[in-house]
Amino acid sequence: MIKFWRCYVCNDIHYGVKPPEICPTCAVKNAYVLISAREAKTICGAPAEADFSKDDFLTAIQKFTEDNEFMVNPDRAKVDLLFDGIFNNERNHGLKYCPCRLMCKELEEDLKIVCPCNFQIHETYKGLDKGECWCGLFIKRPKTSEVNP
Amino acid sequence: MKKHVMFHGRECPHCKAMMPLVDRLEKETGLSIERLEVWHDEKNADLMRSYRPIFTPKCGGQLRVPTFFNTETNDTICGEVEYEKLKEWATK
Numbered sequence: 109m110i111k112f113w114r115c116y117v118c119n120d121i122h123y124g125v126k127p128p129e130i131c132p133t134c135a136v137k138n139a140y141v142l143i144s145a146r147e148a149k150t151i152c153g154a155p156a157e158a159d160f161s162k163d164d165f166l167t168a169i170q171k172f173t174e175d176n177e178f179m180v181n182p183d184r185a186k187v188d189l190l191f192d193g194i195f196n197n198e199r200n201h202g203l204k205y206c207p208c209r210l211m212c213k214e215l216e217e218d219l220k221i222v223c224p225c226n227f228q229i230h231e232t233y234k235g236l237d238k239g240e241c242w243c244g245l246f247i248k249r250p251k252t253s254e255v256n257p
Numbered sequence: 258m259k260k261h262v263m264f265h266g267r268e269c270p271h272c273k274a275m276m277p278l279v280d281r282l283e284k285e286t287g288l289s290i291e292r293l294e295v296w297h298d299e300k301n302a303d304l305m306r307s308y309r310p311i312f313t314p315k316c317g318g319q320l321r322v323p324t325f326f327n328t329e330t331n332d333t334i335c336g337e338v339e340y341e342k343l344k345e346w347a348t349k
């Protein structure tokens with residue numbers, strides 16, 4: 109079962125079945141202790157109050173794609189429209205929900221549509237040369253030969 | 258609710274791309290497609306959720322937009338499709 113864990117040295121929070129052996133923030137070994145969801149919420153709530161703009165989100169997802177086989181769609185108008193939806197959904201519904209799907213009001217299910225979602229399993233992505241996430245925010249990186257013919 | 262319904266999201270690019278096709282469909286067939294936005298209207302969202310057992314098998318196990326729904330036959334199309342497919346859904 110997925111639980112919350114806290115690094116006793118730097119308060120890094122981990123959400124998962126088991127904690128990392130080495131804390132990725134402070135590098136201390138065997139540093140995690142199981143905590144309650146309430147504690148995790150309080151600790152995570154503090155930095156969350158800081159502003160996280162659309163530019164911050166773009167930087168975050170660009171960084172996320174760097175070493176992956178996919179990239180952020182270069183179609184800026186599409187990205188802007190999706191960002192409007194993602195940020196409106198966070199403001200109105202609490203999380204960065206996918207603008208091209210709908211929450212079903214069951215948290216476990218709804219966590220599957222928080223952006224970026226696990227889109228590599230989508231039929232619009234998996235096994236396709238020009239695959240993209242359901243919304244088209246992420247696309248498979250074109251092969252180098254396609255970029256420079 | 259009308260016979261033909263389109264559940265859509267205001268900031269969904271697929272929905273945006275389908276809108277001109279829906280306009281064309283209405284013009285060509287004289288049908289009227291009821292457009293229900295689901296991320297900014299809780300009533301519409303609840304209505305869409307109430308069709309979850311019908312929609313999800315057609316939509317990768319999830320509620321996705323756009324979803325085109327015929328309330329009489331339960332015929333459902335999910336996502337961006339060619340005009341002909343949309344027309345077939347509306348007229349059969």
Ligand code: SF4
Nearest residue numbers: 206223225241242243
């Ligand atoms: S389908 Fe694309 S835009 Fe939608 S949540 Fe997944 S990654 Fe984000």
